[in-house]
Amino acid sequence: MKILVVHGPNLNLLGTREPDVYGRTTLQDINQQIMELSGELGLDTVIFQSNSEGAIVDALQNTPCDALIINPAAYTHTSVAIRDAIAAVGRPAIEVHISNIHKREEFRKTSYMAGVVTGQISGLGMEGYLLALRACRKILGR
Numbered sequence: 001m002k003i004l005v006v007h008g009p010n011l012n013l014l015g016t017r018e019p020d021v022y023g024r025t026t027l028q029d030i031n032q033q034i035m036e037l038s039g040e041l042g043l044d045t046v047i048f049q050s051n052s053e054g055a056i057v058d059a060l061q062n063t064p065c066d067a068l069i070i071n072p073a074a075y076t077h078t079s080v081a082i083r084d085a086i087a088a089v090g091r092p093a094i095e096v097h098i099s100n101i102h103k104r105e106e107f108r109k110t111s112y113m114a115g116v117v118t119g120q121i122s123g124l125g126m127e128g129y130l131l132a133l134r135a136c137r138k139i140l141g142r
């Protein structure tokens with residue numbers, strides 16, 4: 001079972017970026033935990049990060065996978081292109097946010113992805129990615 005994990009813009013700065021909002025865990029730490037749990041669950045996981053909308057669309061189109069986990073970061077609230085790419089590939093998709101987007105500024109409460117993903121995890125920090133992996137395992141195992 002192949003899983004694609006996509007991290008959107010500015011998530012490469014986790015650890016130093018607004019630590020009061022996103023915590024001190026770095027993207028490298030998160031990715032390490034994702035890979036460790038993937039091994040335990042028997043998932044073949046590929047991780048991709050980009051600050052560019054088009055590069056994320058290309059990754060969604062060109063990386064074969066059975067399910068995907070995506071934190072589109074700021075593009076959550078703006079990108080019809082990423083939403084359409086998720087819909088186009090037609091795979092189970094879990095949207096993850098480190099912070100609770102519904103508890104923050106008004107503009108963050110709208111997710112362009114929400115209508116095309118299987119489910120959303122928001123506000124559980126890096127644990128959200130690990131829960132998403134378990135969810136993928138269950139969805140694919142059915």
Ligand code: DQA
Pocket residue numbers: 009010011071072073074075076096097098099100101108
């Ligand atoms: C985020 C929330 C977004 O609103 C923000 O633009 C991000 C990160 C999160 O993981 O909490 O960059 O997706």
